[in-house]
Amino acid sequence: MLEIREVTKKYGRKHVLDRINYQISRGEVIGLIGENGAGKSTLLQILATLMSPTSGQVLLHQQPYRKHVKQIRKKIGYVPQDIALWEDLSVKDNMVFFEKLSWVNKTEQQLKRICTDMQLNQWEEKVKNLSGGMKRKLNLAISLIHEPELLLLDEPTVGIDLKSRVEINGYLKGLAKQKGTIIVYTSHDMNEIKELCDRTLIIGDDPFYHDILDR
Amino acid sequence: MKQMDGFRIVSVLIRNHFKRLKGKWLSLPLVLLAPIILLSVIGYLVIAIVEQPTQQPIHVGIVNLDQTDQTNLLVHVMEEVSKSIDYIDLTSYQESDAEAAIAAEQLDAYLYFPRQFFSSLLRGESVELEVVGHPNKRLEGQLVQGFVDNIGDYIESAQANILTVDYYASTLLAEEERQLLLFEQFQSFFFHALAKDQALQEHEVQISLYHSPLVYFTIAIWFVLITIWLFSLYIILHKNEDRRMKKRMILYGLTDLHEAIALLITLLLIMIVLAISSFALIHYWLPLSLATDQLWFIALLVGLYIFIFSELFILIDYLPLSQRLKLIIQMLAMVGMLLLSGATIPQAYFPVSIQDEVGYLFANHVFTWLEQIILHGRFHAEFALLYGCSLIGIFLMVTGSVIRGRVK
Amino acid sequence: MMQLCIARLMLWKQHVLSYLFWLWLPLIGTLLFVPFIQDVSDEFLVPIGIVLEEETELAQQLYQTIAQVDTVNAEQFEEREAIRRLNRNQLDSVYLIPEGYQERIEHGEQRHLVEAYYTEHSLAYPYVKELVTSTILADTGKVKAESAVVGLAEAHQQPDKWNSDEILATAEQFYQASSILSTDLTISGEDQSLAEHDELKLYWQVWVLLSTLSTLFLFDWIITEKSQHVRIRFQYMKVSYRCFLLISLMMLLIMLLLVDGLTLVVLNVYRGEQLSILTLFSYRVMIAVFSFLLAMIWKNRYLYQATAISFVLWLTLINSSFKIEGEGHQLIQSMLPLNPLRAFLNDQASWRGLMLAVVGLVLWYAKEGGFYARNKRSN
C-alpha cells in the first residue's frame, strides 16, 4: 500500500503541491491528471524518491520513505518522461546492460519475454533506429526488469501511435491485475486515463479537469 | 517552404556568428590573450638569448679548495676577466662563507675548484668544476655555468699544450725547474686562449633596414599569433551552430557552402580587425617606417593568408573522419605551416633538399614577402600563387559541399 | 563487480576500434615518428660559407674540421658569391681564410687570422664563431707549444734534439686525449644535479606527448554520457552513477597500464631508453585521473577536444628541444617550472601530482554524492 500524507512541495516561493493526501492499495492503477505545469511530474518524482517533499511524508507498505530509501528504491520502477536509453546499443544490449546493474538476475529469455509481452519484437535493432512507440516500450520494459511493486510512469504514451498506446496500456492493466503492482500514471489525456485507470487524482486547481471528471 | 536566396542565408548565418561571439564576451578575450602571453614569454626569452643580458650582474663566489699557486692564479685571472664582462661579477670566498652568502642572497651562485685540481689536470685526469646555484635563481645558475664552461674550455686547451711541453721538458729539467716552467707556460697558454676571439676579424654586414633582429622576431611572432588566433576563432565559431536553427535553415535551402562562406566571411572580418590593430601597435612600438603602398601590400598578403588558411580548415572538416582526427589534422597543418613558413625557423636553416619547394607553400610565400617588404623595404609582392591557392580552395569547397549534399 | 565491468564493456564495445586506436597510438606513433623526427631535424643545419684564398695544409684542415661538425653545413665559395649569398640571407656567416694564413700561424701570430662576415640575422653566428675560433686556437696552441719546446731545447744547447713535426704530432695526441674537464650545476639544498636531466630521451619525450593526447581523448565519452537522461536509471540500480564511473576509470586505467607495461618493455629493451616503472605509473595515474576530472567538468565535447589538443601543443612547445641548443633550451626550461611533464622527463615519480590527482578524485566523489543527497533524496 502506498500512502501520501500531507505532501507539500515548494520551489523557492512557488507552491506546486499543496497538502496532498492519498492512499493507493495493491493492484490499483491511478491516473494523475492536470494541466501542463500543474506538478504531476513533481509528485511522481517525490513518489520515485528522486525528490523529497518540502513537508509531509510518503510510506510504502508502512515504511516511511525518508528512513528506508535504499530498500524502497529496490521496489520502485520509474519510467521517466524523457526516453532514458543507450541510443547506440541494441534493444537486447539495453536490457542486458540494466539487468547486470539491477538487483536481480535474469536470463536472456526472461528479458526477451518482457519485451515480446508488449509487442516489442525488434530484439537486435539499435535503439536509435527504433520508432518513437518502440522506444517508449523499451523505456518501460527496462523499468520492469526487477519486477517492481510500485510502477511510476511519467506520460509514457506521449506522442506515439494509437496501436502502441493500446498495447502499452493493455500490458499495464494485465500487470496490475496479475502481479498486484501499484501503478501511478500521469497524462493530460482524459480519455486515456478514463479507459485505463481505476481512480484519478487531479493535480492543481484548474476547475476544467474537475468538471470533465464529474461528467 | 519558400526558398531564401543565398545572400539572405549567408547574412543570417553571419549575424548569428556575431551574436554567438557576443555571448562569449568573457571567454573570447581569454582565448585571444592566452597566445599573446605565451608568445611574448617565448619571444622575450629568444630576444634575451640573442641580445646579451644587460641586467644586474650576477654575483658569483669562487671557493678554491685546491690552494696551489696555479689555481690561485686562475682564480685571480677569472676575477680580472669578470670585470670586463657586464653580467658576471666574481669574488673568491671560503667555503663556509659562500654558503652563508648564498643563504643571505648576497651570492647567486658559487663554484668549487676541487682539491688536487691542478695536479689532476697535469696528470691528464678528468676533473669536475661544480657550480652551486641559489634555489630561487636557477636562470642565473645556468648563465654562470655557461661562463664556467667557457673558462673550462680555455683551461682544457691550455692543458693539452702544457702536457706537450711537460712531456719534452721532463727529459731536460729537474723537478723544481720544471714546475716553474709549467706554471709560466700555463699562464701563457691561458691568456693565449682568452684572446682566441682576436683570431677573427669580424665584419658585420647590414642586410635589412633595421640594425637589430628585433624587427624580424616581432614580425615572426606577430605572424604566429595571427595564425593561432585564426585557429582559435575557427574552433569557437565552427560547430557552434544551434541545431534547431540549423534545421529550420535547411528548409530555406541551407547548404554546406552557405555555411562555409558565412564562416569565411566572419573569420575574415574579425581577423582583419585583429590583424590591423595588432600591426598598428607593432608599427607604433618598434617603430617601423612603411609607405602607404607597402601597407596595402601587407594588408592584401595577410588577408589572403587568412582566407586560404580558413579554407584549409574548412576543407579538412569536410573529410569523412572522426572529429578528433580532423582536429589533429588541422592542428598538424597549422604547426607544419608555421614551421615551414620561416617564422619559427628562418628559412636559411632549412634542409637544402626542401629549400626550393617550400616556397610554394602559401604560408612561406606570405611570410617571405612580408619580410621583403618590412625588413628589406621592397615595394613589391607576388600574389599569383596566393590567388591560385584561394581559387583552388573555393573550387574544392564547392565540390566538397556538393558531394556532401549528395551523400546526405 | 564482474557484472559492472561487463556492463561498461558493452558500452565501450560500440567504439572498440576507436578505443584500440587511441590506446595503441602512443607506442606505435612513437616508434614511427621518432626516426622521422631524427632524420628531419638532422637536416636542419646552419649554412655557412668558407672562402679559401690559399690551399695550404692548415687552411684545408680548418675547413675540414668545420665541415665535419654535424650541425653545420659548410660550403666553399668564391668571395663574391659568398657575400652575395650572405646578403640574401642564404648563409648564416662567411669565413674568409686569407692568403698567408698558415705562414702567419707558423710565425706565432694570433690576431686577425681569419675574416668573418655576419649579419644582424645571423642567429647561429655566436655558436659558429665559437667553433671556428676554437679550431684556430687548437692550431695556434700547438704551434705555440712546439715553439716553446724548441725554445727549451735551444736554451739547453740541444737545438736539434726534437724535430717540429714530431712535437706537433705529440701535441695532437694530447689534444685527442684531453677534453676531460666538465662542469656540473647543482642547486643549493637539492641533491639532484641539473645536468643529469639533460640527457635526451627522445622516445619517451614523444611518447609522453602522444600519450597525454590519447589519454585525454580516451576519456571524452564521459562528456556525452554524463548528460544523457539514462543517468537517472542508476538511482534504482546496485551502484550509483558516480560509482559506475569510478569503476570505469579503474578499468580504463588498468588497460592503459597494461599497454604502458608493454611500451616500457619495448622502449627499454628494443630502443634502450630506460625509464623507471614508478615514473611511468605515477604519470599514468595522474594523467588518467586528470583527464577524467577534466571531462567531468567540460560540457562540450568538441571544445574539450580542442582544449586537449591545445594543451598538448603547449606541452610540446615547452618541452621541445628541437635544435634549440644548450643555453636557450635550458633558459626556456627554467622559466617554466610549471611544466607538468618535468618530473616524467627527469625520470622521477611525481608524488605531488599523484597526491593532487587523488585529492581531486576524492573531492569529486564527495561533491557528486553531496549533489544527490541535497537535490534528490532528503532536503
Ligand SMILES: Nc1ncnc2c1ncn2[C@@H]1O[C@H](COP(=O)(O)OP(=O)(O)O)[C@@H](O)[C@H]1O
Ligand atoms: N527544479 C525546479 N525548480 C523550480 N521550478 C520547477 C522545477 N521543476 C519544476 N518546476 C516548476 O514546477 C511546476 C510543476 O512542474 P511539473 O511537475 O514538471 O509539471 P507537469 O509535469 O505537471 O507538467 C512547473 O511550473 C515548473 O515550472
Ligand SMILES: [Mg+2]
Ligand atoms: Mg511533466
